[in-house]
Amino acid sequence: MTRPTLQLLRSSDDEPPESPPPAPIVGIDLGTTHSLVAVLADDGPRVLLDPAGRALLPSVVALDDHGTLLVGSAALSRLQRDPSAGVRWFKRDMGADMSHTLGAHTLTPTELSALVLRELKALATSSLGQEVTKAVLTVPAYFQEPQRAATIEAGRLAGLEVVRLVNEPTAAAMAHGLQDSETERCCIVVDLGGGTLDVTVLEIFEGVVEIVASGGDGRLGGEDFTDRLFEVARKEAGLLEDMPGPVLALLRAECEAAKRTLGEAERVHVSLPSPAVSTHWEHAGHLLLSRALFSSICEPLLERVKACIVDTLTAAGTAPESVDEVLLVGGATRMTAVRELVAGVFASAPCVELDPDTTVALGATVQAGLIARDAAVNDLVVTDVLAHSLGVEIVRSGKDRFLPGYFLPVLHRNTTLPVRRVERVHTVHHQQRQLKVEVYQGEHRYVSQNRLLGSFEISDLQVKEDTDHRESVDLAFIHDLNGLLQVEATVVSTGHKAHILIEQRAGRLTATQLKAARAALARLNVHPRDLLPNRLLLEHAHTRHLRLSTPQRELLDPVLLAFEDALERQDTVASDAAAQELEAALAHPALTPSPPALS
Numbered sequence: 001m002t003r004p005t006l007q008l009l010r011s012s013d014d015e016p017p018e019s020p021p022p023a024p025i026v027g028i029d030l031g032t033t034h035s036l037v038a039v040l041a042d043d044g045p046r047v048l049l050d051p052a053g054r055a056l057l058p059s060v061v062a063l064d065d066h067g068t069l070l071v072g073s074a075a076l077s078r079l080q081r082d083p084s085a086g087v088r089w090f091k092r093d094m095g096a097d098m099s100h101t102l103g104a105h106t107l108t109p110t111e112l113s114a115l116v117l118r119e120l121k122a123l124a125t126s127s128l129g130q131e132v133t134k135a136v137l138t139v140p141a142y143f144q145e146p147q148r149a150a151t152i153e154a155g156r157l158a159g160l161e162v163v164r165l166v167n168e169p170t171a172a173a174m175a176h177g178l179q180d181s182e183t184e185r186c187c188i189v190v191d192l193g194g195g196t197l198d199v200t201v202l203e204i205f206e207g208v209v210e211i212v213a214s215g216g217d218g219r220l221g222g223e224d225f226t227d228r229l230f231e232v233a234r235k236e237a238g239l240l241e242d243m244p245g246p247v248l249a250l251l252r253a254e255c256e257a258a259k260r261t262l263g264e265a266e267r268v269h270v271s272l273p274s275p276a277v278s279t280h281w282e283h284a285g286h287l288l289l290s291r292a293l294f295s296s297i298c299e300p301l302l303e304r305v306k307a308c309i310v311d312t313l314t315a316a317g318t319a320p321e322s323v324d325e326v327l328l329v330g331g332a333t334r335m336t337a338v339r340e341l342v343a344g345v346f347a348s349a350p351c352v353e354l355d356p357d358t359t360v361a362l363g364a365t366v367q368a369g370l371i372a373r374d375a376a377v378n379d380l381v382v383t384d385v386l387a388h389s390l391g392v393e394i395v396r397s398g399k400d401r402f403l404p405g406y407f408l409p410v411l412h413r414n415t416t417l418p419v420r421r422v423e424r425v426h427t428v429h430h431q432q433r434q435l436k437v438e439v440y441q442g443e444h445r446y447v448s449q450n451r452l453l454g455s456f457e458i459s460d461l462q463v464k465e466d467t468d469h470r471e472s473v474d475l476a477f478i479h480d481l482n483g484l485l486q487v488e489a490t491v492v493s494t495g496h497k498a499h500i501l502i503e504q505r506a507g508r509l510t511a512t513q514l515k516a517a518r519a520a521l522a523r524l525n526v527h528p529r530d531l532l533p534n535r536l537l538l539e540h541a542h543t544r545h546l547r548l549s550t551p552q553r554e555l556l557d558p559v560l561l562a563f564e565d566a567l568e569r570q571d572t573v574a575s576d577a578a579a580q581e582l583e584a585a586l587a588h589p590a591l592t593p594s595p596p597a598l599s
Contacts, residue, residue, distance in 0.1 A: 024372065026120075026136070027368050029168070029361035032091040033222070034058055035117075036048075036056055036357075036358060038364065040368060051533065056357060058073055059091060063078075069524055072116075076088070077536060077540050094109050095144070095146035095149065114521060117137075121135075121159060135368075137364070138168045138171050140196040140198050140218060141168065152165065163368070164371055166367045168193070171364045173200065174367060176327050186203050186325075190326065191329040191360070194331065197217040197218075199311075211385045214385055217305075220305070225301055229294065233251055258270045259294070262336060263336060266291055267288060269287070270286060270288075272287060280545075302341050309345055320345055328342065328352055329360060333350075390410060390441055391408045391411070393406065393438045405446055410423045415479075420476060423477075424474050426470045426473070427470045432471070433459065434460075435457065438454075439487050460496070471492070471493060474489070474492060475488070486501050486502075538563065545560065565578075566578040
């Protein structure tokens with residue numbers, strides 16, 4: 001179907017502000033492989049570009065030879081020639097008790113994410129000409145409370161007030177729903193990014209976007225497809241898994257490029273290096289990769305994608321033929337194998353009209369507009385669903401004994417938010433004077449396999465002597481769209497109440513801890529933004545140097561040395577001139593690694 005052009009118009013009757021308006025709330029897609037920031041402008045949502053015109057900031061942090069931290073494109077280029085110099089994919093470990101060591105720095109996934117967010121905050125501030133302090137951040141629908149809390153924490157460390165977390169498929173639905181909100185339809189969003197898969201069934205009618213069910217796989221993304229191809233190429237080339245030097249990283253980059261090329265071409269040649277050389281790339285052959293072979297290599301991953309789609313449809317009570325439109329989100333959905341799989345499940349071609357890389361960020365800005373009561377989106381209503389069941393531990397009665405440790409869900413997964421639900425429970429013994437309420441999140445029938453969120457107690461329960469009376473207690477679970485869960489226990493006979501507030505927005509740092517952590521991040525030796533283009537060019541030149549033959553290196557060396565010398569002397573005029581010469585040299589055919597001939 002053909003969609004109308006996205007246009008958001010403000011009322012012409014709006015009075016111009018007497019003073020400059022505050023900076024808008026930005027929408028940020030904090031991705032596993034790439035991140036980006038967008039804003040809701042007068043003409044609609046738009047992605048903000050860096051000075052080089054790029055929208056996507058690689059979610060990568062690395063250390064250069066001088067011990068300085070690099071964030072983004074320069075860090076990614078650095079990793080291609082020295083994989084041990086940095087870290088990526090840390091979003092997958094958000095909320096986990098772990099850290100990464102980069103030289104003298106020990107950084108948690110939360111702190112690494114904060115560095116990425118700080119770059120995006122600086123980009124937004126520079127682009128808008130106003131200090132940006134508020135943001136809507138997106139997270140995978142399958143993120144649990146600790147992961148969501150860690151994301152909030154990362155935003156706060158970066159100097160951002162995170163006004164809302166929004167599930168990535170929900171954000172995508174908002175971007176799509178905004179375009180054609182008056183047409184009633186049932187849609188499914190398949191969001192396959194670099195590291196996570198989210199599948200969401202939603203209904204759109206009369207300006208309402210209602211999320212019906214969400215599912216997914218938090219350890220499945222486009223990087224896993226690259227890894228499968230890399231393993232085949234590594235074995236074909238005869239490279240050992242622990243081969244030193246940059247060759248393995250360069251081969252993986254070759255596989256990533258080949259995967260992307262297959263989105264446009266029927267086949268591609270993957271260049272293979274010599275196993276005898278570890279210090280630099282020495283071409284030794286190629287692997288002919290067709291779309292069919294790639295699909296075969298990645299069949300186990302494609303089956304996992306299909307299983308997630310089917311499971312989510314089942315949870316929504318929706319048959320594939322009842323889905324009016326399939327929306328693809330995330331850069332990995334550009335793979336032909338994924339698009340063919342989705343088309344096969346639904347017997348129709350998916351919608352690919354919006355850029356899958358930017359859809360989530362654009363949807364986050366729509367959410368930001370709703371929060372700010374922006375006139376551009378005041379007719380759109382969005383509901384969300386609970387990603388995981390919430391409940392309490394109960395004791396169950398066996399034949400002649402009590403069996404503790406069972407999970408009683410009060411709010412079931414995919415419950416529409418906001419919601420309030422009451423479940424009545426009873427004391428175990430008639431002489432029981434105290435009740436402990438433990439709140440868990442998860443899907444397993446045993447609480448030991450779920451995640452404990454918090455607990456509280458009710459004391460002074462009434463006891464009636466010489467009777468078998470057991471006290472009744474009403475447990476009320478109230479969950480809002482901000483991730484705030486309140487659990488309230490009311491003793492039925494007396495009206496006595498007790499409650500707990502579980503707030504994912506709060507994070508895990510106190511105000512004092514946050515201030516100290518922010519100061520520690522500020523002291524990190526990170527390259528200033530105005531030096532990033534030079535850093536990126538330098539890292540790109542070093543990576544290219546590894547791919548060149550000896551005669552080609554001899555041509556590049558003097559130009560590269562002149563640029564390094566100008567940077568070392570901090571001579572702005574000389575470094576600008578040397579940068580232009582280096583860029584021209586890198587673009588010259590004589591210094592381009594020759595691709596293998598097609599056969």
